[in-house]
Amino acid sequence: MSAILVYVEHDGGCVTDLSLQCLSCGRQLADQAGAELHAILLGAEAAGVPLADVIHAAKGEGLEPYTTRPHAKKLEDLVSQLQPLAVLLPSSTIGNDLAPRVAGELGLCVTLHCDAVKPEAEALHCRRLEYDARAHTWFAPMANGCTVATLADGIAESASGDTTGRVESLDAGLDADLLRVLVERREVVQKTVNLKDAKVIIGGGAGVGTKENFSLLQKLAERLGGEIGATRASVDAGWVSAERQIGQTGVVVRPDLYIACGISGAVQHAVGIRDARMIVAINSDPAAPIFKMAHYRIVGDLTVVIPKLLDLLG
Amino acid sequence: MSIHSIVIVREAWDTRDLATDVVGSDGGLVPGVLSHRFEPEDLNSLEQALQLKEEHGGRVTVLSVGQPAEVDVLRECLYRGVDAVHRLLPPEGVQLDSAATAELLAAGIRKIGEYDVVLLGVSLPEEENSLLGAELAARLGSDQVSYVDSLSEVNEQGFLCKREVEMGSEFLRVPRGSVLVLGVYLLKDDPRTPRSAKAMLKLKMKKQPIEEWAAADLGLADLATKVTTRVVTHEAVPPRQVDSITVDPENEAELKNMLQDILGR
Ligand SMILES: Cc1cc2nc3c(=O)[nH]c(=O)nc-3n(C[C@H](O)[C@H](O)[C@H](O)COP(=O)(O)OP(=O)(O)OC[C@H]3O[C@@H](n4cnc5c(N)ncnc54)[C@H](O)[C@@H]3O)c2cc1C
Ligand SMILES: Nc1ncnc2c1ncn2[C@@H]1O[C@H](COP(=O)(O)O)[C@@H](O)[C@H]1O
Numbered sequence: 001m002s003a004i005l006v007y008v009e010h011d012g013g014c015v016t017d018l019s020l021q022c023l024s025c026g027r028q029l030a031d032q033a034g035a036e037l038h039a040i041l042l043g044a045e046a047a048g049v050p051l052a053d054v055i056h057a058a059k060g061e062g063l064e065p066y067t068t069r070p071h072a073k074k075l076e077d078l079v080s081q082l083q084p085l086a087v088l089l090p091s092s093t094i095g096n097d098l099a100p101r102v103a104g105e106l107g108l109c110v111t112l113h114c115d116a117v118k119p120e121a122e123a124l125h126c127r128r129l130e131y132d133a134r135a136h137t138w139f140a141p142m143a144n145g146c147t148v149a150t151l152a153d154g155i156a157e158s159a160s161g162d163t164t165g166r167v168e169s170l171d172a173g174l175d176a177d178l179l180r181v182l183v184e185r186r187e188v189v190q191k192t193v194n195l196k197d198a199k200v201i202i203g204g205g206a207g208v209g210t211k212e213n214f215s216l217l218q219k220l221a222e223r224l225g226g227e228i229g230a231t232r233a234s235v236d237a238g239w240v241s242a243e244r245q246i247g248q249t250g251v252v253v254r255p256d257l258y259i260a261c262g263i264s265g266a267v268q269h270a271v272g273i274r275d276a277r278m279i280v281a282i283n284s285d286p287a288a289p290i291f292k293m294a295h296y297r298i299v300g301d302l303t304v305v306i307p308k309l310l311d312l313l314g
Numbered sequence: 315m316s317i318h319s320i321v322i323v324r325e326a327w328d329t330r331d332l333a334t335d336v337v338g339s340d341g342g343l344v345p346g347v348l349s350h351r352f353e354p355e356d357l358n359s360l361e362q363a364l365q366l367k368e369e370h371g372g373r374v375t376v377l378s379v380g381q382p383a384e385v386d387v388l389r390e391c392l393y394r395g396v397d398a399v400h401r402l403l404p405p406e407g408v409q410l411d412s413a414a415t416a417e418l419l420a421a422g423i424r425k426i427g428e429y430d431v432v433l434l435g436v437s438l439p440e441e442e443n444s445l446l447g448a449e450l451a452a453r454l455g456s457d458q459v460s461y462v463d464s465l466s467e468v469n470e471q472g473f474l475c476k477r478e479v480e481m482g483s484e485f486l487r488v489p490r491g492s493v494l495v496l497g498v499y500l501l502k503d504d505p506r507t508p509r510s511a512k513a514m515l516k517l518k519m520k521k522q523p524i525e526e527w528a529a530a531d532l533g534l535a536d537l538a539t540k541v542t543t544r545v546v547t548h549e550a551v552p553p554r555q556v557d558s559i560t561v562d563p564e565n566e567a568e569l570k571n572m573l574q575d576i577l578g579r
Contacts, residue, residue, distance in 0.1 A: 065484075067486070068448075068451075068457070068458050068459070068460075069457060069458075092480060093460070093461055093477075093478070093479045093480060094479075096443050096444060096445075096460070097444060097448060097458070097460045097461075098448075099448075100412070100443075100444070100445045100446075100447075100448035100449050100452075101448040101449075101451065101452050101458065103413070103449070103452075103542070104413065104416060104448060104449040104450075104451070104452025104453060105452045107413070107540075107542060108542060109413075109542040109543040110412075110413075110445070110449075110542070110543065111543065112440070112441070112443045112445055113440075113441050113443065125546055128441075129441075129551065130329075130439070130440065130548075131327070131329045131332060131336045131348070131439070132329040132330065132331070132332045133551060133554070134329075134332050134335065134336050134337070134550070134551055134553065135336050135337045135343075135548045135549065135550060135551055136548065136549040136551055137545055137547075137548050137549075138545070138546035138547050138548075138549070139543050139544070139545060139546065140543070140544055140546050141542060141543065141544070142541055142542055142543065142544050143542075180457055180488075180489045181457050181459065181486055181487065181488050181489070181492070182486065182487040183484055183485070183486055184474065184485045184486065184487050185484075185485050186479075186482065186483070186484045186485070187482045187483045187484075187485075188479065188480075188481050188482035188483070188484070189481045189482055190481075191481065224577075232499060236499075236501070242481050242482050243481055245481070248441075248442060249461075249478050249479070249480055249481075250480070250481070257576055268442070271441075274554075278576055279556075280572070280576065282563075291558070292556070293554065293556060294556065294558060295556055295557065295558060295559065296558070296559050296560075296561055296572050296576070297558055297559070297560045297561065298560075298561045298563050299560070299563070300563035304563065305563045308563065308566075308569060309569065309573065312566070312569055312570055312573055313573065
């Protein structure tokens with residue numbers, strides 16, 4: 001029976017939200033094609049993998065934490081064995097590192113960061129946003145056959161529930177030459193705040209200037225019932241914890257209201273907020289790119305403007 | 315100890331602030347709308363290579379695929395003091411995807427022979443992906459690390475790479491011979507900021523012939539068969555129209571109206 005294969009990424013054993021979206025998307029494609037949904041999970045127990053008919057799991061040396069070649073090897077072997085119609089991965093640091101490696105090893109077509117997929121007779125077609133978000137480009141394999149794709153946040157609803165499919169153990173063995181890259185240490189913050197579901201977010205950037213000034217944003221957040229978000233710059237400055245970073249290497253948020261304070265609007269941040277219902281930008285530079293996506297623009301010093309807003313809010 | 319770095323550089327479309335439509339009614343790209351620039355992340359990796367050489371000795375060799383359109387990125391590298399540049403040319407009329415580009419680059423790298431590291435940047439126009447680097451590493455059979463922010467602890471065995479991941483950083487020990495895809499987050503006055511072209515070198519290198527290696531001479535006359543991906547069509551996406559309201563922070567009434575609006579919804 002034909003198959004759709006999903007690479008399931010996990011964070012310390014907990015399946016990531018984007019992987020759950022990939023499982024939903026994979027389930028739809030499998031049902032349309034009358035295929036089975038297979039999942040592969042490396043370096044963790046096969047728990048919390050809903051919707052898949054078969055879960056291929058392996059634990060062992062070199063599989064946790066992630067490095068490219070051990071995971072690529074296991075995924076390549078499974079792809080060669082299953083000959084799936086498509087291989088879907090989350091568009092994350094890991095997914096976008098792994099997908100082109102596996103495609104390169106096997107000579108398959110690959111498309112990264114897809115926001116839509118469409119099953120056609122000969123193969124899966126994949127769409128991504130390009131050219132400063134002015135064009136959608138559809139990609140397909142040259143020859144009939146398997147497509148490898150990483151899927152962007154929002155591709156489907158997150159699947160929920162526990163593993164119900166059949167679990168099959170994969171051989172965890174790896175040749176020594178695949179184990180030459182070593183993760184010496186990680187400085188990664190465990191998430192404790194949920195920015196994804198926040199209705200109101202007050203974002204602070206380098207323009208906030210000091211840790212003390214962040215308390216202004218905190219007050220505004222409390223008054224509006226919102227959460228604090230941040231740019232990479234203010235996280236790197238040590239004013240805010242990394243779990244609040246919004247953007248490409250942070251979280252993608254969809255609040256009703258986003259107030260950007262002292263944020264220039266670099267594309268890596270903008271991709272994380274472009275689905276906000278309303279954006280208010282406070283920036284002292286009238287030419288800041290953030291103003292182009294803002295519904296309300298306030299050109300001014302945030303240390304003056306925010307206290308005024310707090311006054312008016314009472 | 316010395317380090318031979320191979321740097322891959324690209325001339326990429328500059329997609330910042332596009333004012334006009336890029337997709338025509340036929341689903342193709344409108345010619346001439348996009349200008350080109352030196353892929354900024356490749357400039358960062360060139361700088362990394364030059365600094366490795368300055369610190370540890372060695373060489374910097376640069377490869378690029380195709381004839382220049384607007385910016386001759388290889389010549390720009392000569393202006394910044396690299397040791398050698400080679401232009402790789404696909405067979406006439408072949409539209410390369412990243413798989414075929416990687417095949418050609420890998421053949422060029424094999425011709426160069428010994429090296430300690432291959433450096434290139436994430437591709438900015440394509441949402442910072444590391445597609446080409448991973449495709450290349452697969453063809454070289456080497457280790458790869460993507461989203462590398464900086465290198466340290468350079469020794470006979472290899473490097474310590476700091477890479478950016480969701481919610482933080484990771485430090486990886488990588489062997490010599492790896493492909494590193496850089497995604498550098500430049501701070502103000504960052505020592506990793508790419509240098510500009512040197513006036514002296516510009517004079518000296520302006521007419522310097524650039525060696526060209528044709529795919530056929532690298533054993534890839536059949537490069538067209540290595541293409542894996544095709545573009546089916548492009549669809550225009552209308553620019554985001556935001557009805558913007560400018561609020562004067564000195565004007566209390568305007569601020570109040572805004573608050574009413576945003577809290578009312
Ligand atoms: C691989 C990679 C991944 C990245 N991922 C992310 C990511 O996930 N998220 C992210 O945010 N960034 C990310 N970045 C960094 C990104 O490129 C930008 O550098 C960052 O978003 C800039 O943050 P900023 O807007 O706070 O700072 P800046 O760009 O320095 O902007 C500060 C702004 O504050 C304004 N300002 C200054 N003083 C005041 C004042 N008193 N009142 C009002 N305004 C003031 C200035 O006019 C300026 O516009 C990434 C970069 C790379 C290379
Ligand atoms: N700005 C860009 N946005 C998206 N894709 C690009 C961009 N620049 C180059 N590419 C990719 O590179 C391929 C060749 O580019 P070119 O040689 O400039 O025509 C295209 O088919 C695209 O897939």
